[in-house]
Amino acid sequence: MNDSKYLLSKATVALHWSVAFFMIVLLALGLYMSEYKAYSLYGIHKSLGIVILLLVVPRILYRLRTGWPEAASNYTKMEELLSRLVHYVLIVGTLIMPISGMAMSAFGGHGIFVFGIELLPLNLDPSGDGKVIPIHGFLAGLFSDVHEVLAYLLLVSLALHVIGALKHHFIDKDGTLRRMLGKRIS
Numbered sequence: 001m002n003d004s005k006y007l008l009s010k011a012t013v014a015l016h017w018s019v020a021f022f023m024i025v026l027l028a029l030g031l032y033m034s035e036y037k038a039y040s041l042y043g044i045h046k047s048l049g050i051v052i053l054l055l056v057v058p059r060i061l062y063r064l065r066t067g068w069p070e071a072a073s074n075y076t077k078m079e080e081l082l083s084r085l086v087h088y089v090l091i092v093g094t095l096i097m098p099i100s101g102m103a104m105s106a107f108g109g110h111g112i113f114v115f116g117i118e119l120l121p122l123n124l125d126p127s128g129d130g131k132v133i134p135i136h137g138f139l140a141g142l143f144s145d146v147h148e149v150l151a152y153l154l155l156v157s158l159a160l161h162v163i164g165a166l167k168h169h170f171i172d173k174d175g176t177l178r179r180m181l182g183k184r185i186s
Contacts, residue, residue, distance in 0.1 A: 008069055013182040015059040019094055022052045023154065026097075030151055046105060047115045049098040056094045063091060072185060073174035083164060089157040093150055100147040108140035109133050 029045050032038060068087070075083070106112055109123035109132035125131045134140050168176035175185025 007184050008179050018055050019059055023094055049101045050114050053098050072176045086157050086160045093154045097150055100143045104140055104143035104147055107136045109135050
């Protein structure tokens with residue numbers, strides 16, 4: 001086997017793990033915030049959600065330019081289909097998730113801030129009571145629904161992705177996980 005075709009670039013490995021780390025943190029933080037109404041964490045969640053776009057967009061552009069990595073072994077049609085579906089949900093979801101969050105916040109009148117730096121101002125009620133007025137309530141609600149549904153879809157896809165990686169490593173012993181760690185496989 002020519003192992004050079006199975007070696008992933010440093011860019012692929014770095015972008016994969018960076019996006020994975022931030023998405024896991026953001027999903028966990030989002031679930032915690034919604035479960036416990038931890039409103040004080042929304043600023044951090046929103047800021048990290050915008051920052052992740054700085055990783056997601058180059059990752060998607062890189063993937064479009066280089067294509068998907070070749071499979072490390074031969075798999076059944078069902079495994080190939082499930083793998084392709086999970087990978088597409090993950091890569092598209094990592095783009096739509098922060099965009100839907102930004103749109104939800106913007107259309108909801110909450111503005112867009114990155115660690116306190118205003119990118120889009122709040123749409124404050126002119127009465128001076130500090131409340132915000134939605135710019136477009138329907139779109140804010142629509143993007144909120146997309147954000148929530150996508151969060152659960154990403155969690156399921158992430159779980160399947162991890163299970164698949166562990167299957168490849170412990171059952172198939174095909175080196176898939178090793179190459180995602182930047183190592184050669186043979």
